[in-house]
Amino acid sequence: MNMMEVTGTSSRKVAPAHYILKIDTFSPVVSSIDKYESRVFEASGYKWKLLFYPKKTNEGIPNISLNLGISENDNTLPPGWEINAMVNGELHRFHAINSVCEYLHPYDDFTDPTSGYLKDDCCVFGVEVFVVKNQAKGETLSMKTEADILNTHTWKIEKFSELTDDCCYSKVFSNGGYEWKLELNPKGMLEWKGKCVSLFLEVHNPQNLSPGWEKYVRYKLRIRDQVSDNHRERAALNHKFCAAEQSWGWRDFLPLADLNNPNKGYLVKNTLIVEGEIIAFSEVKDFPQ
Structure with missing residues:
Protein backbone atom coordinates (compact mmCIF):
# COMPACT_ATOMS: atom_id res chain seq x y z
CA MET A 1 0.00 0.00 0.00
CA VAL A 132 -13.14 18.67 -0.49
CA LYS A 133 -15.89 18.36 -3.07
CA ASN A 134 -14.64 18.77 -6.61
CA GLN A 135 -16.43 21.82 -7.98
CA ALA A 136 -13.83 22.70 -10.57
CA LYS A 137 -14.98 23.91 -13.94
CA GLY A 138 -13.00 23.56 -17.12
CA GLU A 139 -13.05 22.86 -20.80
CA THR A 140 -11.85 20.29 -23.30
CA LEU A 141 -10.28 21.48 -26.55
CA SER A 142 -10.16 19.38 -29.71
CA MET A 143 -9.60 20.13 -33.38
CA LYS A 144 -11.87 18.81 -36.09
CA THR A 145 -9.92 18.15 -39.28
CA GLU A 146 -10.64 17.57 -42.95
CA ALA A 147 -11.85 14.02 -42.38
CA ASP A 148 -14.63 15.33 -40.11
CA ILE A 149 -15.88 18.35 -42.03
CA LEU A 150 -17.28 19.49 -45.35
CA ASN A 151 -14.46 21.88 -45.92
CA THR A 152 -14.69 23.78 -49.24
CA HIS A 153 -17.16 26.48 -50.20
CA THR A 154 -17.16 27.60 -53.85
CA TRP A 155 -18.39 31.06 -54.82
CA LYS A 156 -18.94 31.80 -58.51
CA ILE A 157 -19.14 35.53 -59.24
CA GLU A 158 -20.65 36.21 -62.65
CA LYS A 159 -20.60 39.59 -64.43
CA PHE A 160 -17.57 40.45 -62.34
CA SER A 161 -16.72 43.62 -64.25
CA GLU A 162 -20.19 44.99 -63.49
CA LEU A 163 -19.67 44.95 -59.72
CA THR A 164 -20.04 48.46 -58.35
CA ASP A 165 -19.84 47.92 -54.59
CA ASP A 166 -16.54 48.27 -52.78
CA CYS A 167 -17.26 45.00 -51.01
CA CYS A 168 -19.33 41.92 -51.86
CA TYR A 169 -20.16 38.73 -49.97
CA SER A 170 -20.75 35.09 -50.82
CA LYS A 171 -23.78 33.16 -49.70
CA VAL A 172 -23.64 32.12 -46.07
CA PHE A 173 -22.34 28.60 -45.42
CA SER A 174 -22.10 26.55 -42.22
CA ASN A 175 -19.03 24.85 -40.84
CA GLY A 176 -17.92 23.96 -37.34
CA GLY A 177 -21.15 25.09 -35.75
CA TYR A 178 -20.71 28.62 -37.10
CA GLU A 179 -22.01 30.45 -40.15
CA TRP A 180 -19.42 31.96 -42.46
CA LYS A 181 -19.16 34.01 -45.61
CA LEU A 182 -16.40 35.09 -47.95
CA GLU A 183 -15.75 38.80 -48.33
CA LEU A 184 -14.20 40.13 -51.52
CA ASN A 185 -13.11 43.68 -52.36
CA PRO A 186 -12.89 43.74 -56.19
CA LYS A 187 -10.70 46.86 -56.26
CA GLY A 188 -8.87 46.27 -53.00
CA MET A 189 -8.97 48.29 -49.80
CA LEU A 190 -6.95 50.77 -47.77
CA GLU A 191 -3.30 50.89 -48.88
CA TRP A 192 -3.98 48.25 -51.56
CA LYS A 193 -6.99 49.95 -53.11
CA GLY A 194 -6.62 50.07 -56.88
CA LYS A 195 -3.75 47.58 -56.70
CA CYS A 196 -5.05 44.20 -55.49
CA VAL A 197 -8.15 42.14 -54.88
CA SER A 198 -8.75 41.75 -51.13
CA LEU A 199 -10.21 38.48 -49.82
CA PHE A 200 -11.31 37.43 -46.33
CA LEU A 201 -13.15 34.75 -44.38
CA GLU A 202 -15.75 36.30 -42.08
CA VAL A 203 -18.10 35.12 -39.34
CA HIS A 204 -21.74 35.74 -40.24
CA ASN A 205 -23.97 37.52 -37.70
CA PRO A 206 -21.46 37.44 -34.82
CA GLN A 207 -23.90 39.46 -32.72
CA ASN A 208 -26.04 36.31 -32.41
CA LEU A 209 -23.22 34.30 -30.82
CA SER A 210 -22.80 33.86 -27.08
CA PRO A 211 -20.65 36.38 -25.16
CA GLY A 212 -16.98 35.52 -25.22
CA TRP A 213 -17.30 33.33 -28.32
CA GLU A 214 -14.15 32.29 -30.13
CA LYS A 215 -13.22 29.81 -32.84
CA TYR A 216 -9.74 28.70 -33.87
CA VAL A 217 -9.70 27.96 -37.60
CA ARG A 218 -7.09 26.80 -40.08
CA TYR A 219 -8.15 27.67 -43.61
CA LYS A 220 -7.12 28.55 -47.15
CA LEU A 221 -8.54 31.08 -49.59
CA ARG A 222 -8.07 30.80 -53.33
CA ILE A 223 -9.09 32.26 -56.66
CA ARG A 224 -9.26 29.54 -59.27
CA ASP A 225 -7.32 29.52 -62.52
CA GLN A 226 -10.07 28.29 -64.86
CA VAL A 227 -7.65 27.51 -67.66
CA SER A 228 -4.62 25.67 -66.30
CA ASP A 229 -5.42 25.03 -62.63
CA ASN A 230 -2.60 27.33 -61.53
CA HIS A 231 -4.78 28.76 -58.79
CA ARG A 232 -3.96 31.80 -56.72
CA GLU A 233 -3.69 30.40 -53.21
CA ARG A 234 -1.94 31.80 -50.17
CA ALA A 235 -0.45 29.74 -47.35
CA ALA A 236 -2.96 28.34 -44.88
CA LEU A 237 -3.94 30.74 -42.13
CA ASN A 238 -4.32 29.89 -38.45
CA HIS A 239 -6.59 32.44 -36.83
CA LYS A 240 -8.72 32.87 -33.74
CA PHE A 241 -12.02 34.40 -34.75
CA CYS A 242 -13.65 36.36 -31.94
CA ALA A 243 -15.66 39.53 -31.33
CA ALA A 244 -12.54 41.65 -31.86
CA GLU A 245 -11.48 39.86 -35.06
CA GLN A 246 -14.54 38.64 -36.96
CA SER A 247 -12.88 38.74 -40.38
CA TRP A 248 -9.39 37.70 -41.47
CA GLY A 249 -7.55 37.30 -44.74
CA TRP A 250 -5.44 39.34 -47.18
CA ARG A 251 -5.79 42.89 -48.39
CA ASP A 252 -3.28 42.12 -51.15
CA PHE A 253 -4.60 38.70 -52.13
CA LEU A 254 -4.26 39.04 -55.93
CA PRO A 255 -2.74 41.90 -57.95
CA LEU A 256 -5.30 43.50 -60.25
CA ALA A 257 -2.79 43.22 -63.08
CA ASP A 258 -2.84 39.42 -62.71
CA LEU A 259 -6.60 39.36 -62.34
CA ASN A 260 -7.09 41.18 -65.63
CA ASN A 261 -4.40 39.24 -67.51
CA PRO A 262 -6.30 36.79 -69.77
CA ASN A 263 -3.32 34.43 -69.78
CA LYS A 264 -3.68 33.89 -66.02
CA GLY A 265 -7.13 32.34 -66.36
CA TYR A 266 -8.70 33.97 -63.31
CA LEU A 267 -11.43 35.80 -65.23
CA VAL A 268 -13.14 33.66 -67.87
CA LYS A 269 -16.29 34.91 -69.56
CA ASN A 270 -16.39 37.65 -66.93
CA THR A 271 -16.71 35.05 -64.19
CA LEU A 272 -14.49 34.74 -61.12
CA ILE A 273 -14.45 31.60 -58.98
CA VAL A 274 -13.46 32.03 -55.33
CA GLU A 275 -13.05 29.25 -52.76
CA GLY A 276 -12.74 29.09 -49.02
CA GLU A 277 -11.37 25.83 -47.65
CA ILE A 278 -11.63 25.19 -43.92
CA ILE A 279 -8.97 22.65 -42.96
CA ALA A 280 -9.56 22.43 -39.23
CA PHE A 281 -11.50 24.17 -36.48
CA SER A 282 -11.59 24.08 -32.72
CA GLU A 283 -14.30 22.45 -30.66
CA VAL A 284 -14.55 23.31 -26.98
CA LYS A 285 -16.77 21.46 -24.52
CA ASP A 286 -17.32 21.88 -20.82
CA PHE A 287 -15.11 19.64 -18.68
CA PRO A 288 -15.76 17.00 -17.54
CA GLN A 289 -17.95 15.54 -20.27
Missing part, protein backbone atom coordinates in the same frame (compact mmCIF):
# COMPACT_ATOMS: atom_id res chain seq x y z
CA ASN A 2 1.60 3.29 -1.09
CA MET A 3 1.31 6.31 1.11
CA MET A 4 1.88 10.03 1.33
CA GLU A 5 4.39 11.00 3.98
CA VAL A 6 4.29 14.12 6.15
CA THR A 7 6.83 14.98 8.80
CA GLY A 8 6.07 17.54 11.48
CA THR A 9 3.61 18.51 14.16
CA SER A 10 1.02 21.14 14.89
CA SER A 11 -0.66 22.24 18.08
CA ARG A 12 -4.24 23.12 18.98
CA LYS A 13 -6.41 23.57 22.05
CA VAL A 14 -9.57 21.88 20.74
CA ALA A 15 -9.73 18.09 20.48
CA PRO A 16 -10.03 16.59 16.97
CA ALA A 17 -13.64 16.25 15.93
CA HIS A 18 -13.76 12.93 14.08
CA TYR A 19 -11.72 10.23 15.80
CA ILE A 20 -9.42 9.83 18.80
CA LEU A 21 -7.02 7.00 19.55
CA LYS A 22 -5.90 7.00 23.19
CA ILE A 23 -3.09 4.74 24.39
CA ASP A 24 -3.06 4.24 28.16
CA THR A 25 0.08 2.12 28.39
CA PHE A 26 2.46 3.40 25.76
CA SER A 27 5.64 1.59 26.88
CA PRO A 28 4.15 -1.94 26.78
CA VAL A 29 2.54 -1.14 23.43
CA VAL A 30 5.90 -0.16 21.95
CA SER A 31 7.52 -3.38 23.08
CA SER A 32 4.59 -5.64 22.15
CA ILE A 33 2.96 -4.27 18.98
CA ASP A 34 4.54 -3.36 15.66
CA LYS A 35 1.32 -2.13 14.09
CA TYR A 36 -2.13 -1.32 15.42
CA GLU A 37 -5.25 -0.76 13.30
CA SER A 38 -8.09 1.24 14.81
CA ARG A 39 -11.74 0.47 14.36
CA VAL A 40 -13.31 1.78 11.18
CA PHE A 41 -14.92 5.18 11.61
CA GLU A 42 -16.94 7.40 9.32
CA ALA A 43 -16.07 10.99 8.47
CA SER A 44 -17.36 13.23 5.69
CA GLY A 45 -19.28 10.35 4.13
CA TYR A 46 -16.39 7.87 3.87
CA LYS A 47 -15.03 5.02 6.00
CA TRP A 48 -11.54 5.46 7.45
CA LYS A 49 -9.16 3.88 9.91
CA LEU A 50 -6.01 4.85 11.77
CA LEU A 51 -2.84 2.77 11.45
CA PHE A 52 -0.40 3.25 14.32
CA TYR A 53 3.24 2.14 14.23
CA PRO A 54 4.77 2.80 17.70
CA LYS A 55 8.37 2.68 16.55
CA LYS A 56 8.91 2.72 12.81
CA THR A 57 12.41 3.21 11.44
CA ASN A 58 12.75 5.64 8.58
CA GLU A 59 16.23 6.16 7.11
CA GLY A 60 17.73 4.74 10.29
CA ILE A 61 15.76 7.08 12.56
CA PRO A 62 12.98 5.70 14.82
CA ASN A 63 9.67 7.52 14.45
CA ILE A 64 6.14 7.48 15.74
CA SER A 65 4.05 6.76 12.63
CA LEU A 66 0.35 7.56 12.47
CA ASN A 67 -1.50 6.82 9.26
CA LEU A 68 -4.94 7.69 8.01
CA GLY A 69 -6.28 5.35 5.36
CA ILE A 70 -9.47 4.55 3.51
CA SER A 71 -11.03 1.37 4.87
CA GLU A 72 -10.83 -1.63 2.55
CA ASN A 73 -14.41 -2.37 3.60
CA ASP A 74 -15.78 0.81 2.04
CA ASN A 75 -17.76 -0.76 -0.80
CA THR A 76 -19.25 2.56 -1.86
CA LEU A 77 -16.12 3.63 -3.71
CA PRO A 78 -16.45 3.42 -7.52
CA PRO A 79 -13.67 2.22 -9.84
CA GLY A 80 -11.03 4.90 -10.28
CA TRP A 81 -12.13 6.68 -7.12
CA GLU A 82 -10.30 9.72 -5.85
CA ILE A 83 -10.86 11.73 -2.68
CA ASN A 84 -9.38 15.12 -1.88
CA ALA A 85 -9.52 15.69 1.86
CA MET A 86 -8.32 18.19 4.42
CA VAL A 87 -6.66 16.14 7.15
CA ASN A 88 -5.88 18.17 10.25
CA GLY A 89 -5.68 21.29 8.12
CA GLU A 90 -3.60 19.87 5.25
CA LEU A 91 -4.88 18.84 1.83
CA HIS A 92 -4.25 15.25 0.73
CA ARG A 93 -5.35 13.23 -2.27
CA PHE A 94 -6.42 9.63 -1.65
CA HIS A 95 -6.95 7.13 -4.45
CA ALA A 96 -6.70 3.39 -5.10
CA ILE A 97 -2.92 3.44 -5.59
CA ASN A 98 -2.17 5.88 -2.79
CA SER A 99 -4.84 5.33 -0.14
CA VAL A 100 -2.91 6.19 3.03
CA CYS A 101 -1.53 9.41 4.45
CA GLU A 102 1.33 9.03 6.95
CA TYR A 103 2.44 11.41 9.68
CA LEU A 104 5.90 10.88 11.19
CA HIS A 105 7.31 12.28 14.41
CA PRO A 106 10.76 11.49 15.84
CA TYR A 107 10.45 8.82 18.52
CA ASP A 108 13.06 10.38 20.79
CA ASP A 109 11.28 13.73 20.79
CA PHE A 110 7.90 12.09 21.32
CA THR A 111 9.12 10.20 24.40
CA ASP A 112 11.05 13.16 25.83
CA PRO A 113 9.29 14.06 29.12
CA THR A 114 9.60 17.76 28.33
CA SER A 115 7.78 17.47 24.99
CA GLY A 116 4.39 16.95 26.58
CA TYR A 117 3.26 14.16 24.26
CA LEU A 118 3.44 11.48 26.95
CA LYS A 119 1.94 11.89 30.41
CA ASP A 120 1.89 9.01 32.87
CA ASP A 121 2.75 6.71 29.93
CA CYS A 122 -0.43 7.83 28.19
CA CYS A 123 -0.80 9.59 24.82
CA VAL A 124 -3.67 10.66 22.60
CA PHE A 125 -3.84 10.83 18.80
CA GLY A 126 -6.68 12.38 16.85
CA VAL A 127 -7.79 13.17 13.34
CA GLU A 128 -10.20 15.44 11.52
CA VAL A 129 -11.15 14.72 7.92
CA PHE A 130 -13.06 17.11 5.69
CA VAL A 131 -13.59 15.97 2.12
Whole structure:
Protein backbone atom coordinates (compact mmCIF):
# COMPACT_ATOMS: atom_id res chain seq x y z
CA MET A 1 0.00 0.00 0.00
CA ASN A 2 1.60 3.29 -1.09
CA MET A 3 1.31 6.31 1.11
CA MET A 4 1.88 10.03 1.33
CA GLU A 5 4.39 11.00 3.98
CA VAL A 6 4.29 14.12 6.15
CA THR A 7 6.83 14.98 8.80
CA GLY A 8 6.07 17.54 11.48
CA THR A 9 3.61 18.51 14.16
CA SER A 10 1.02 21.14 14.89
CA SER A 11 -0.66 22.24 18.08
CA ARG A 12 -4.24 23.12 18.98
CA LYS A 13 -6.41 23.57 22.05
CA VAL A 14 -9.57 21.88 20.74
CA ALA A 15 -9.73 18.09 20.48
CA PRO A 16 -10.03 16.59 16.97
CA ALA A 17 -13.64 16.25 15.93
CA HIS A 18 -13.76 12.93 14.08
CA TYR A 19 -11.72 10.23 15.80
CA ILE A 20 -9.42 9.83 18.80
CA LEU A 21 -7.02 7.00 19.55
CA LYS A 22 -5.90 7.00 23.19
CA ILE A 23 -3.09 4.74 24.39
CA ASP A 24 -3.06 4.24 28.16
CA THR A 25 0.08 2.12 28.39
CA PHE A 26 2.46 3.40 25.76
CA SER A 27 5.64 1.59 26.88
CA PRO A 28 4.15 -1.94 26.78
CA VAL A 29 2.54 -1.14 23.43
CA VAL A 30 5.90 -0.16 21.95
CA SER A 31 7.52 -3.38 23.08
CA SER A 32 4.59 -5.64 22.15
CA ILE A 33 2.96 -4.27 18.98
CA ASP A 34 4.54 -3.36 15.66
CA LYS A 35 1.32 -2.13 14.09
CA TYR A 36 -2.13 -1.32 15.42
CA GLU A 37 -5.25 -0.76 13.30
CA SER A 38 -8.09 1.24 14.81
CA ARG A 39 -11.74 0.47 14.36
CA VAL A 40 -13.31 1.78 11.18
CA PHE A 41 -14.92 5.18 11.61
CA GLU A 42 -16.94 7.40 9.32
CA ALA A 43 -16.07 10.99 8.47
CA SER A 44 -17.36 13.23 5.69
CA GLY A 45 -19.28 10.35 4.13
CA TYR A 46 -16.39 7.87 3.87
CA LYS A 47 -15.03 5.02 6.00
CA TRP A 48 -11.54 5.46 7.45
CA LYS A 49 -9.16 3.88 9.91
CA LEU A 50 -6.01 4.85 11.77
CA LEU A 51 -2.84 2.77 11.45
CA PHE A 52 -0.40 3.25 14.32
CA TYR A 53 3.24 2.14 14.23
CA PRO A 54 4.77 2.80 17.70
CA LYS A 55 8.37 2.68 16.55
CA LYS A 56 8.91 2.72 12.81
CA THR A 57 12.41 3.21 11.44
CA ASN A 58 12.75 5.64 8.58
CA GLU A 59 16.23 6.16 7.11
CA GLY A 60 17.73 4.74 10.29
CA ILE A 61 15.76 7.08 12.56
CA PRO A 62 12.98 5.70 14.82
CA ASN A 63 9.67 7.52 14.45
CA ILE A 64 6.14 7.48 15.74
CA SER A 65 4.05 6.76 12.63
CA LEU A 66 0.35 7.56 12.47
CA ASN A 67 -1.50 6.82 9.26
CA LEU A 68 -4.94 7.69 8.01
CA GLY A 69 -6.28 5.35 5.36
CA ILE A 70 -9.47 4.55 3.51
CA SER A 71 -11.03 1.37 4.87
CA GLU A 72 -10.83 -1.63 2.55
CA ASN A 73 -14.41 -2.37 3.60
CA ASP A 74 -15.78 0.81 2.04
CA ASN A 75 -17.76 -0.76 -0.80
CA THR A 76 -19.25 2.56 -1.86
CA LEU A 77 -16.12 3.63 -3.71
CA PRO A 78 -16.45 3.42 -7.52
CA PRO A 79 -13.67 2.22 -9.84
CA GLY A 80 -11.03 4.90 -10.28
CA TRP A 81 -12.13 6.68 -7.12
CA GLU A 82 -10.30 9.72 -5.85
CA ILE A 83 -10.86 11.73 -2.68
CA ASN A 84 -9.38 15.12 -1.88
CA ALA A 85 -9.52 15.69 1.86
CA MET A 86 -8.32 18.19 4.42
CA VAL A 87 -6.66 16.14 7.15
CA ASN A 88 -5.88 18.17 10.25
CA GLY A 89 -5.68 21.29 8.12
CA GLU A 90 -3.60 19.87 5.25
CA LEU A 91 -4.88 18.84 1.83
CA HIS A 92 -4.25 15.25 0.73
CA ARG A 93 -5.35 13.23 -2.27
CA PHE A 94 -6.42 9.63 -1.65
CA HIS A 95 -6.95 7.13 -4.45
CA ALA A 96 -6.70 3.39 -5.10
CA ILE A 97 -2.92 3.44 -5.59
CA ASN A 98 -2.17 5.88 -2.79
CA SER A 99 -4.84 5.33 -0.14
CA VAL A 100 -2.91 6.19 3.03
CA CYS A 101 -1.53 9.41 4.45
CA GLU A 102 1.33 9.03 6.95
CA TYR A 103 2.44 11.41 9.68
CA LEU A 104 5.90 10.88 11.19
CA HIS A 105 7.31 12.28 14.41
CA PRO A 106 10.76 11.49 15.84
CA TYR A 107 10.45 8.82 18.52
CA ASP A 108 13.06 10.38 20.79
CA ASP A 109 11.28 13.73 20.79
CA PHE A 110 7.90 12.09 21.32
CA THR A 111 9.12 10.20 24.40
CA ASP A 112 11.05 13.16 25.83
CA PRO A 113 9.29 14.06 29.12
CA THR A 114 9.60 17.76 28.33
CA SER A 115 7.78 17.47 24.99
CA GLY A 116 4.39 16.95 26.58
CA TYR A 117 3.26 14.16 24.26
CA LEU A 118 3.44 11.48 26.95
CA LYS A 119 1.94 11.89 30.41
CA ASP A 120 1.89 9.01 32.87
CA ASP A 121 2.75 6.71 29.93
CA CYS A 122 -0.43 7.83 28.19
CA CYS A 123 -0.80 9.59 24.82
CA VAL A 124 -3.67 10.66 22.60
CA PHE A 125 -3.84 10.83 18.80
CA GLY A 126 -6.68 12.38 16.85
CA VAL A 127 -7.79 13.17 13.34
CA GLU A 128 -10.20 15.44 11.52
CA VAL A 129 -11.15 14.72 7.92
CA PHE A 130 -13.06 17.11 5.69
CA VAL A 131 -13.59 15.97 2.12
CA VAL A 132 -13.14 18.67 -0.49
CA LYS A 133 -15.89 18.36 -3.07
CA ASN A 134 -14.64 18.77 -6.61
CA GLN A 135 -16.43 21.82 -7.98
CA ALA A 136 -13.83 22.70 -10.57
CA LYS A 137 -14.98 23.91 -13.94
CA GLY A 138 -13.00 23.56 -17.12
CA GLU A 139 -13.05 22.86 -20.80
CA THR A 140 -11.85 20.29 -23.30
CA LEU A 141 -10.28 21.48 -26.55
CA SER A 142 -10.16 19.38 -29.71
CA MET A 143 -9.60 20.13 -33.38
CA LYS A 144 -11.87 18.81 -36.09
CA THR A 145 -9.92 18.15 -39.28
CA GLU A 146 -10.64 17.57 -42.95
CA ALA A 147 -11.85 14.02 -42.38
CA ASP A 148 -14.63 15.33 -40.11
CA ILE A 149 -15.88 18.35 -42.03
CA LEU A 150 -17.28 19.49 -45.35
CA ASN A 151 -14.46 21.88 -45.92
CA THR A 152 -14.69 23.78 -49.24
CA HIS A 153 -17.16 26.48 -50.20
CA THR A 154 -17.16 27.60 -53.85
CA TRP A 155 -18.39 31.06 -54.82
CA LYS A 156 -18.94 31.80 -58.51
CA ILE A 157 -19.14 35.53 -59.24
CA GLU A 158 -20.65 36.21 -62.65
CA LYS A 159 -20.60 39.59 -64.43
CA PHE A 160 -17.57 40.45 -62.34
CA SER A 161 -16.72 43.62 -64.25
CA GLU A 162 -20.19 44.99 -63.49
CA LEU A 163 -19.67 44.95 -59.72
CA THR A 164 -20.04 48.46 -58.35
CA ASP A 165 -19.84 47.92 -54.59
CA ASP A 166 -16.54 48.27 -52.78
CA CYS A 167 -17.26 45.00 -51.01
CA CYS A 168 -19.33 41.92 -51.86
CA TYR A 169 -20.16 38.73 -49.97
CA SER A 170 -20.75 35.09 -50.82
CA LYS A 171 -23.78 33.16 -49.70
CA VAL A 172 -23.64 32.12 -46.07
CA PHE A 173 -22.34 28.60 -45.42
CA SER A 174 -22.10 26.55 -42.22
CA ASN A 175 -19.03 24.85 -40.84
CA GLY A 176 -17.92 23.96 -37.34
CA GLY A 177 -21.15 25.09 -35.75
CA TYR A 178 -20.71 28.62 -37.10
CA GLU A 179 -22.01 30.45 -40.15
CA TRP A 180 -19.42 31.96 -42.46
CA LYS A 181 -19.16 34.01 -45.61
CA LEU A 182 -16.40 35.09 -47.95
CA GLU A 183 -15.75 38.80 -48.33
CA LEU A 184 -14.20 40.13 -51.52
CA ASN A 185 -13.11 43.68 -52.36
CA PRO A 186 -12.89 43.74 -56.19
CA LYS A 187 -10.70 46.86 -56.26
CA GLY A 188 -8.87 46.27 -53.00
CA MET A 189 -8.97 48.29 -49.80
CA LEU A 190 -6.95 50.77 -47.77
CA GLU A 191 -3.30 50.89 -48.88
CA TRP A 192 -3.98 48.25 -51.56
CA LYS A 193 -6.99 49.95 -53.11
CA GLY A 194 -6.62 50.07 -56.88
CA LYS A 195 -3.75 47.58 -56.70
CA CYS A 196 -5.05 44.20 -55.49
CA VAL A 197 -8.15 42.14 -54.88
CA SER A 198 -8.75 41.75 -51.13
CA LEU A 199 -10.21 38.48 -49.82
CA PHE A 200 -11.31 37.43 -46.33
CA LEU A 201 -13.15 34.75 -44.38
CA GLU A 202 -15.75 36.30 -42.08
CA VAL A 203 -18.10 35.12 -39.34
CA HIS A 204 -21.74 35.74 -40.24
CA ASN A 205 -23.97 37.52 -37.70
CA PRO A 206 -21.46 37.44 -34.82
CA GLN A 207 -23.90 39.46 -32.72
CA ASN A 208 -26.04 36.31 -32.41
CA LEU A 209 -23.22 34.30 -30.82
CA SER A 210 -22.80 33.86 -27.08
CA PRO A 211 -20.65 36.38 -25.16
CA GLY A 212 -16.98 35.52 -25.22
CA TRP A 213 -17.30 33.33 -28.32
CA GLU A 214 -14.15 32.29 -30.13
CA LYS A 215 -13.22 29.81 -32.84
CA TYR A 216 -9.74 28.70 -33.87
CA VAL A 217 -9.70 27.96 -37.60
CA ARG A 218 -7.09 26.80 -40.08
CA TYR A 219 -8.15 27.67 -43.61
CA LYS A 220 -7.12 28.55 -47.15
CA LEU A 221 -8.54 31.08 -49.59
CA ARG A 222 -8.07 30.80 -53.33
CA ILE A 223 -9.09 32.26 -56.66
CA ARG A 224 -9.26 29.54 -59.27
CA ASP A 225 -7.32 29.52 -62.52
CA GLN A 226 -10.07 28.29 -64.86
CA VAL A 227 -7.65 27.51 -67.66
CA SER A 228 -4.62 25.67 -66.30
CA ASP A 229 -5.42 25.03 -62.63
CA ASN A 230 -2.60 27.33 -61.53
CA HIS A 231 -4.78 28.76 -58.79
CA ARG A 232 -3.96 31.80 -56.72
CA GLU A 233 -3.69 30.40 -53.21
CA ARG A 234 -1.94 31.80 -50.17
CA ALA A 235 -0.45 29.74 -47.35
CA ALA A 236 -2.96 28.34 -44.88
CA LEU A 237 -3.94 30.74 -42.13
CA ASN A 238 -4.32 29.89 -38.45
CA HIS A 239 -6.59 32.44 -36.83
CA LYS A 240 -8.72 32.87 -33.74
CA PHE A 241 -12.02 34.40 -34.75
CA CYS A 242 -13.65 36.36 -31.94
CA ALA A 243 -15.66 39.53 -31.33
CA ALA A 244 -12.54 41.65 -31.86
CA GLU A 245 -11.48 39.86 -35.06
CA GLN A 246 -14.54 38.64 -36.96
CA SER A 247 -12.88 38.74 -40.38
CA TRP A 248 -9.39 37.70 -41.47
CA GLY A 249 -7.55 37.30 -44.74
CA TRP A 250 -5.44 39.34 -47.18
CA ARG A 251 -5.79 42.89 -48.39
CA ASP A 252 -3.28 42.12 -51.15
CA PHE A 253 -4.60 38.70 -52.13
CA LEU A 254 -4.26 39.04 -55.93
CA PRO A 255 -2.74 41.90 -57.95
CA LEU A 256 -5.30 43.50 -60.25
CA ALA A 257 -2.79 43.22 -63.08
CA ASP A 258 -2.84 39.42 -62.71
CA LEU A 259 -6.60 39.36 -62.34
CA ASN A 260 -7.09 41.18 -65.63
CA ASN A 261 -4.40 39.24 -67.51
CA PRO A 262 -6.30 36.79 -69.77
CA ASN A 263 -3.32 34.43 -69.78
CA LYS A 264 -3.68 33.89 -66.02
CA GLY A 265 -7.13 32.34 -66.36
CA TYR A 266 -8.70 33.97 -63.31
CA LEU A 267 -11.43 35.80 -65.23
CA VAL A 268 -13.14 33.66 -67.87
CA LYS A 269 -16.29 34.91 -69.56
CA ASN A 270 -16.39 37.65 -66.93
CA THR A 271 -16.71 35.05 -64.19
CA LEU A 272 -14.49 34.74 -61.12
CA ILE A 273 -14.45 31.60 -58.98
CA VAL A 274 -13.46 32.03 -55.33
CA GLU A 275 -13.05 29.25 -52.76
CA GLY A 276 -12.74 29.09 -49.02
CA GLU A 277 -11.37 25.83 -47.65
CA ILE A 278 -11.63 25.19 -43.92
CA ILE A 279 -8.97 22.65 -42.96
CA ALA A 280 -9.56 22.43 -39.23
CA PHE A 281 -11.50 24.17 -36.48
CA SER A 282 -11.59 24.08 -32.72
CA GLU A 283 -14.30 22.45 -30.66
CA VAL A 284 -14.55 23.31 -26.98
CA LYS A 285 -16.77 21.46 -24.52
CA ASP A 286 -17.32 21.88 -20.82
CA PHE A 287 -15.11 19.64 -18.68
CA PRO A 288 -15.76 17.00 -17.54
CA GLN A 289 -17.95 15.54 -20.27
